[in-house]
Amino acid sequence: MDPYAIIDESTFPLVNIRFTGAKSTDENFRAYLEQTKACYRHEKPLAIIFDATKATLPAISHQKMQALWLKDNEGLMKQYCLGTAYLIPNPAIRAVLKMIFSFQKQPVAYRVVRTVDEGKEWVESLLKWT
Template identity: 50%
Template sequence: MKTNPYAVVDQTAFPLITVTFTGERGTNASFKSYLKELDDCYFAQQKLAIVFDATNAVVPKISHQILQAQWLKENITLMEDYCLGTAYVIPNKTMRWVLKMILLLQKQPVPFEIFSTYKDAQVWTWSQIQNN
């Protein structure tokens, strides 16, 4: 049985990548698939910036929050070398708290900002790309 994706990773506007959380509860398989797609963003080893749109996100399981923190830890060098910045679209206070918990487990290795709207996040992210 195919499950709906936890997140959709869109590279069509590269070097700006948009990761949109679908609102689906993550299964272990769908969460690992999302992390694999994040890995794939770095395949070309070119400068990039990412907008994580968590407007529709549901709170991930603690185990998935830990996996996300581990992914950050394992990819620090890759992110420092290629990621110019990360913007988070998180209009909801609960999800902002979840992000803070993940970043307590593992510090974000590149500049980041949190926004209430996608448009503001996109403007900031493009400025990171153009200024580097």
């Protein structure tokens, strides 16, 4: 199974999630959601950068799974996630993000950024207050 995303916690509380370009499947998309949730196991404030530079369009069923994940984990995110930066150069992928948020509102602060550095600067500004 090719991973849908690589989750890097090596700079925790800054978490980097990089989409690989692999096509979404039930198996790799579930793994991505489970690994994302695992970032909250520390029960400490965190911020996330989603790098969708190589992202492919997820199936509509996976978009709905993402929306359900947001709904199911809303309390966890509100308690620990200070914000998420989304690096999404592809307009179609930005449209997918909007669609997911139309299914389920993003429960924490977020920003769509143009570069990884811009995203890092923004989330690090959020982490300074912890």
